[in-house]
Amino acid sequence: MAQSVRVGVIGTGGIALRQAQRLAQIEDVEIVAGCDISKQNLSRFVEAYEVPHTFEDFNDMVQLDAMDAVTVCTPNFMHKEPTVAALKAGKHVMVEKPMAMNAQEAQEMVDAAEQSAGRLTMGFQYRLGPAAQTLKRFVNQGRLGKVLVARCQALRRRGIPSWGVFGRKELQGGGPLIDIGVHIMECAHYLMGEPTPVAASAQMFTYLGDREPAAEAPWGAWDWQTYTVEDLAVGLIRFDNGAVMSVEASFAAHIKDNVFNCQLMGEGGGCVLHPPTLFTDEAGTMINIEPGYMADYESMDKKIDDWIADIRGERPTQCPAVSGLNVQKMLDGLYASAKAGREVAIE
Numbered sequence: 539m540a541q542s543v544r545v546g547v548i549g550t551g552g553i554a555l556r557q558a559q560r561l562a563q564i565e566d567v568e569i570v571a572g573c574d575i576s577k578q579n580l581s582r583f584v585e586a587y588e589v590p591h592t593f594e595d596f597n598d599m600v601q602l603d604a605m606d607a608v609t610v611c612t613p614n615f616m617h618k619e620p621t622v623a624a625l626k627a628g629k630h631v632m633v634e635k636p637m638a639m640n641a642q643e644a645q646e647m648v649d650a651a652e653q654s655a656g657r658l659t660m661g662f663q664y665r666l667g668p669a670a671q672t673l674k675r676f677v678n679q680g681r682l683g684k685v686l687v688a689r690c691q692a693l694r695r696r697g698i699p700s701w702g703v704f705g706r707k708e709l710q711g712g713g714p715l716i717d718i719g720v721h722i723m724e725c726a727h728y729l730m731g732e733p734t735p736v737a738a739s740a741q742m743f744t745y746l747g748d749r750e751p752a753a754e755a756p757w758g759a760w761d762w763q764t765y766t767v768e769d770l771a772v773g774l775i776r777f778d779n780g781a782v783m784s785v786e787a788s789f790a791a792h793i794k795d796n797v798f799n800c801q802l803m804g805e806g807g808g809c810v811l812h813p814p815t816l817f818t819d820e821a822g823t824m825i826n827i828e829p830g831y832m833a834d835y836e837s838m839d840k841k842i843d844d845w846i847a848d849i850r851g852e853r854p855t856q857c858p859a860v861s862g863l864n865v866q867k868m869l870d871g872l873y874a875s876a877k878a879g880r881e882v883a884i885e
């Protein structure tokens with residue numbers, strides 16, 4: 539019989555419902571508590587998953603003895619406080635992406651984990667998907683040689699969320715870069731072997747989100763009057779091993795199609811995530827290698843499985859808190875560079 543794990547959920551909105559779907563499927567995992575400042579969201583959640591304990595304040599919830607772990611599913615500005623409170627109470631924590639509003643907050647979370655009996659896991663899922671795992675095995679076998687360049691793209695033609703607080707810099711920390719760029723950056727960084735970022739340069743543009751929509755948009759009208767984030771971010775990260783990562787992320791850009799992909803270029807080979815393909819030279823020929831079969835599963839499910847296995851001590855997580863911190867440093871560097879108008883160092 540597997541070790542039982544009793545989970546509490548802080549922030550019971552969209553992503554919490556998705557996480558709960560998987561938690562409820564795992565043997566000997568029980569959702570024992572839910573916490574939200576929205577009564578409506580909380581009651582929808584606890585009714586759907588028959589959750590026995592409810593809280594409005596996470597500081598009360600983390601004191602619950604009959605709870606081993608919490609998942610933090612609140613908006614970005616509210617990641618650090620519940621994470622630190624839960625770690626101080628000795629609980630294991632998984633925090634949704636991005637780790638925090640900035641690297642200073644992320645560092646405080648890592649420090650809290652070091653002083654806690656609980657462990658902190660970063661809720662990244664793209665690295666755990668079938669395509670990324672397939673490519674990672676090739677990278678681990680050295681088929682790319684030294685990785686020189688990663689190219690990350692998370693580009694939406696007109697994908698400004700019309701719900702939530704995604705357009706508000708003070709609550710989210712930024713726009714498409716921190717919200718969707720983060721996904722493809724964490725995946726590419728993982729595939730590269732997580733080199734240490736040392737410098738960033740970027741430029742950000744806002745030219746559509748902060749004014750009345752000029753065209754129909756798939757998600758309807760957004761709140762353009764409170765929109766303070768970038769529409770389009772373009773940047774470059776330099777790493778201590780000489781490799782670089784380019785990033786393009788948009789909520790709105792005049793492009794034909796949305797793009798969500800990354801590509802690695804190494805001395806011995808390259809690869810692209812979607813569809814997963816390896817490019818190399820063999821027998822005097824440039825060849826492209828595609829998997830004949832790939833496992834079929836949802837990366838979000840795998841992220842929950844990975845966390846629970848770590849809590850049970852079955853295997854260490856593939857999404858440690860330090861991965862979240864490193865990505866956060868890159869995001870901070872890109873935003874700081876755009877503000878300063880020059881390349882900035884990443885400490």
Ligand SMILES: NC(=O)c1ccc[n+]([C@@H]2O[C@H](COP(=O)([O-])OP(=O)(O)OC[C@H]3O[C@@H](n4cnc5c(N)ncnc54)[C@H](O)[C@@H]3O)[C@@H](O)[C@H]2O)c1
Pocket residue numbers: 548549550551552553554573574575576579594596611612613614616634635636661663702717
């Ligand atoms: N991994 C992914 O693919 C993915 C997808 C979507 C969202 N997310 C992340 O998940 C987080 C939440 O996003 P969402 O789409 O679920 O948002 P959401 O607005 O649907 O849900 C957030 C919930 O947090 C609650 N909340 C706010 N402040 C709170 C507090 N102090 N205490 C308790 N609850 C509080 C809100 O009332 C709301 O119910 C964000 O950080 C987002 O970036 C990740």
